[in-house]
Amino acid sequence: xxxxxxxxxxxxxxxxxxxxFTEGYVTQPTLMAHARLRAGVTLQAMFSLEGLTLGRxxxxxxxxxxxxxxxxxxxxYLHELTGTVQQRMGRAQASLxxxxxxxxxxxxxxxxxxxxxxxxxxxxxxxxxRIVAVGAVRAGPLVLEVGAFNGDEPESxxxxxxxxxxxxxxxxxxxxxxxxxxEIQASFAGVRSPEIAAGGGTDDRKWSVSARLADPAxxxxxxxxWARTTEIAGGTSSFSFSSYLVESEAALGSLLLSGRLEVTExxxxxxxxxxxxxxxxxxxxxxxxxxxxxxxxxxxxxxLGLRSRSSLSPFVELAFHRVSETLRPSGFVPAxxxxxxRIWMLSLGAKLTFGQLHGRxxxxxxxxxxxxxxxxxxxxPPHHAx
Amino acid sequence: MIVMDSLxxxxxxxxxxxxxxxxxxxxxxxxxxxxxxxEPPPPPAFLQVLGNGPVLERYTAEVxxxxxxxxxxxxxxxxxxxxxxxxxxxSGGGSPVLVDSLIVPNAGTLGDVQASDDGTLLVVAxxxxxxxxxxxxxxxxxxxxxxxxxxxxNTNPGVHTAEVQRVNGRLYAFLSIDPPARLxxxxxxxxxxxxxxxxxxxxxxxxxxxFVRDGILFTALWDGGVxxxxxxxxxxxxxxxxxxxGNVKPSGGQVHNIWWYHAPDGEKRYAFVGEEGPGAVASxxxxxxxxxxxxxxxxxxxxxxxxxxxxxxxxFSVDEARGILYAAFYNGGVRALDxxxxxxxxxxxxxxxxxxxDLGLMGREIAQGLYAQQPVYxxxxxxxxxxxxxxxxxxxxWALRExxxxx
Numbered sequence: 001x002x003x004x005x006x007x008x009x010x011x012x013x014x015x016x017x018x019x020x021f022t023e024g025y026v027t028q029p030t031l032m033a034h035a036r037l038r039a040g041v042t043l044q045a046m047f048s049l050e051g052l053t054l055g056r057x058x059x060x061x062x063x064x065x066x067x068x069x070x071x072x073x074x075x076x077y078l079h080e081l082t083g084t085v086q087q088r089m090g091r092a093q094a095s096l097x098x099x100x101x102x103x104x105x106x107x108x109x110x111x112x113x114x115x116x117x118x119x120x121x122x123x124x125x126x127x128x129x130r131i132v133a134v135g136a137v138r139a140g141p142l143v144l145e146v147g148a149f150n151g152d153e154p155e156s157x158x159x160x161x162x163x164x165x166x167x168x169x170x171x172x173x174x175x176x177x178x179x180x181x182x183e184i185q186a187s188f189a190g191v192r193s194p195e196i197a198a199g200g201g202t203d204d205r206k207w208s209v210s211a212r213l214a215d216p217a218x219x220x221x222x223x224x225x226w227a228r229t230t231e232i233a234g235g236t237s238s239f240s241f242s243s244y245l246v247e248s249e250a251a252l253g254s255l256l257l258s259g260r261l262e263v264t265e266x267x268x269x270x271x272x273x274x275x276x277x278x279x280x281x282x283x284x285x286x287x288x289x290x291x292x293x294x295x296x297x298x299x300x301x302x303x304l305g306l307r308s309r310s311s312l313s314p315f316v317e318l319a320f321h322r323v324s325e326t327l328r329p330s331g332f333v334p335a336x337x338x339x340x341x342r343i344w345m346l347s348l349g350a351k352l353t354f355g356q357l358h359g360r361x362x363x364x365x366x367x368x369x370x371x372x373x374x375x376x377x378x379x380x381p382p383h384h385a386x
Numbered sequence: 387m388i389v390m391d392s393l394x395x396x397x398x399x400x401x402x403x404x405x406x407x408x409x410x411x412x413x414x415x416x417x418x419x420x421x422x423x424x425e426p427p428p429p430p431a432f433l434q435v436l437g438n439g440p441v442l443e444r445y446t447a448e449v450x451x452x453x454x455x456x457x458x459x460x461x462x463x464x465x466x467x468x469x470x471x472x473x474x475x476x477s478g479g480g481s482p483v484l485v486d487s488l489i490v491p492n493a494g495t496l497g498d499v500q501a502s503d504d505g506t507l508l509v510v511a512x513x514x515x516x517x518x519x520x521x522x523x524x525x526x527x528x529x530x531x532x533x534x535x536x537x538x539x540n541t542n543p544g545v546h547t548a549e550v551q552r553v554n555g556r557l558y559a560f561l562s563i564d565p566p567a568r569l570x571x572x573x574x575x576x577x578x579x580x581x582x583x584x585x586x587x588x589x590x591x592x593x594x595x596x597f598v599r600d601g602i603l604f605t606a607l608w609d610g611g612v613x614x615x616x617x618x619x620x621x622x623x624x625x626x627x628x629x630x631x632g633n634v635k636p637s638g639g640q641v642h643n644i645w646w647y648h649a650p651d652g653e654k655r656y657a658f659v660g661e662e663g664p665g666a667v668a669s670x671x672x673x674x675x676x677x678x679x680x681x682x683x684x685x686x687x688x689x690x691x692x693x694x695x696x697x698x699x700x701x702f703s704v705d706e707a708r709g710i711l712y713a714a715f716y717n718g719g720v721r722a723l724d725x726x727x728x729x730x731x732x733x734x735x736x737x738x739x740x741x742x743x744d745l746g747l748m749g750r751e752i753a754q755g756l757y758a759q760q761p762v763y764x765x766x767x768x769x770x771x772x773x774x775x776x777x778x779x780x781x782x783x784w785a786l787r788e789x790x791x792x793x
Contacts, residue, residue: 017465193591196565196591197565197566198565198566198567198591199591200590200591200592200608200609201591202664231664233640233663233664234609234638234639234640234663236663238663238664238672239664239666270461270462270463270495271462271463272463272494272514273463273467273469273493273494275463279513279514279543279544279564280543281564281565281591283513283544283546283564283565283592283594284592284594284642284662285640285662285663285664285665286662286664286665286666286667286671287664287665287666287667288462288666288667289666289667289668289669290666327666327668327669327670328669329668329669329761329780330666330667330668330669331445331666331667331668331669331763331779331780332667336465
């Protein structure tokens with residue numbers, strides 16, 4: 001069992017019309033559980049309470065999805081509930097996972113990466129909160145995963161996947177584990193109508209390639225990823241959105257220092273009277289424009305052990321955003337909308353954790369790489385992975 | 387494959403280059419003196435711009451004109467929300483003059499507007515929740531007075547379009563509801579007490595618009611195509627119990643709007659269907675006009691299409707007396723098509739790869755407006771009394787002179 005919550009105060013300048021916003025939240029309040037029922041059979045669960053604390057969304061300029069724009073949407077209450085059966089087959093490991101969780105695509109969820117503020121490529125680089133069936137095989141340094149899931153994205157924190165959409169989408173991921181702690185993955189997903197729950201909307205063709213290095217014992221981590229989503233309407237490609245991201249973290253004495261650079265394109269959608277919201281599902285396949293965001297973020301955190309199974313980690317994150325439209329003329333001109341094409345964001349806060357937290361998010365069973373410093377039999381690190 | 391990104395920027399410059407290349411190609415072809423030369427259609431004329439009434443703080447949406455008054459709605463959020471109906475005086479004959487704005491509370495987009503056939507009512511569709519229609523009294527056309535705001539659980543999450551038509555003497559509003567899509571029909575004969583007479587899920591995934599005439603209902607069902615219903619014009623159907631007569635799925639899907647053309651000679655053979663493909667406001671759009679032969683409602687079939695390579699169509703208005711269809715074409719401005727006569731017969735060289743007649747190759751495009759000037763994104767058009775009024779999301783309301791055939 002584990003739990004976490006982050007108290008944060010964020011100032012964004014400018015946020016709208018040249019005006020700064022300062023807001024505070026409890027973000028990522030999460031309960032986690034992991035149970036081994038018997039040999040080779042595990043259950044894992046994650047409950048998010050963001051629907052209670054982040055109803056208006058969290059300031060996050062550039063992010064878009066699930067009816068929110070420039071604010072990160074709250075996740076669904078039942079973020080993850082999966083069961084995995086894993087079996088050794090000679091020198092290989094195989095597993096089957098069923099439940100609500102992550103499709104085998106892209107990189108780890110940002111919640112288990114260094115920064116509290118999400119990268120804005122979240123909807124390009126991960127597919128989550130779906131009813132999934134994932135088969136995984138690991139043989140030597142190679143892991144192959146294939147999954148089927150419902151294409152529809154959640155429409156609210158209390159929303160459940162649409163039963164009629166079960167298994168209409170699929171993804172596959174290949175991961176190479178050249179040495180302990182290192183992994184290279186490439187993945188593809190065909191997602192049906194993610195934004196219109198009833199189906200019939202544009203489909204997504206998604207690609208992701210990444211390389212990851214992690215050494216938890218030495219508190220070192222690095223990730224480089226590329227992701228692209230192309231929308232398909234009527235069998236024809238319409239718009240593509242690409243993302244490049246590099247991030248790393250290293251310990252310096254008692255400090256954790258992190259840096260992230262991201263260049264991501266996003267669709268600029270029609271906004272409602274609340275300019276941080278967009279119509280869910282829309283009523284056609286058009287967009288206002290497409291903008292390119294270049295974001296540099298630096299972070300300093302000071303992990304403090306409180307008791308044996310809890311910790312407090314005060315942090316500060318400073319982000320600089322540069323944004324410009326990529327289509328000209330454009331129905332959305334960032335400099336006019338925000339008041340500038342350069343946006344600063346400063347966040348101060350502290351992360352409080354209890355118990356055992358998830359160390360990886362987005363992989364299950366045989367697809368969980370062995371981390372540096374562990375034996376070949378030790379596939380679940382101290383922060384258990386799934 | 388059409389990649390919208392490639393259409394996105396510099397559309398007018400690209401169009402100019404295409405024209406230059408096309409002209410050079412024609413010159414070369416002519417110089418070669420081939421016996422197989424296909425005579426190119428004559429270049430379209432230009433619709434003269436009479437004036438512009440600017441709207442710069444909001445995105446302009448639909449237009450409706452009655453007499454010398456025009457009403458334009460607004461969409462989304464520019465520097466102000468799309469909650470205004472702009473009222474324009476057209477009596478000067480040149481630039482529309484803004485005389486007032488109606489602000490609709492609890493609305494972010496007013497996607498559609500229409501006056502009733504007797505000119506007594508103005509109906510405005512509102513999005514998002516609570517989806518509704520605003521019904522105004524037009525006793526004073528420049529000062530509409532709200533009679534009622536009709537909303538029900540079936541009008542959520544938003545009314546995308548509202549078509550107002552009379553069927554067997556009663557006035558109805560046909561409401562196309564945002565996903566989960568449904569069609570709602572409301573009897574507004576007594577506008578103080580609207581009565582919902584029909585509601586049903588419809589559309590794949592959208593029902594975007596309808597066209598009603600002579601007791602026949604055409605529904606634009608996106609990838610569900612066009613369905614034709616009897617609602618009192620062909621037998622036992624009624625607005626409360628529409629009776630399905632037929633369906634057709636035009637090539638391309640994404641059926642957005644419809645106009646059933648009645649020619650002066652009484653022929654009612656063709657319905658024109660607008661396809662709305664993906665686009666980006668101000669820079670790109672896609673989607674063809676499809677011509678459907680509806681002479682047999684039970685077996686409608688696509689016979690022709692019109693494509694602008696650099697733009698996609700939106701709403702129509704037809705000068706039925708002269709047989710000219712005016713189509714909004716977003717970044718392609720306004721296009722005028724000659725829709726007289728037989729549109730289903732053409733030479734092999736005038737056919738598309740699907741075997742449909744291509745109205746462009748047939749020389750049916752007779753005029754263009756607002757194209758290759760400043761950037762425009764034309765949402766709707768309304769032909770009235772010798773003028774074409776075009777609502778432009780970026781610039782407000784344009785007045786254009788109609789196209790008159792030579793001689």
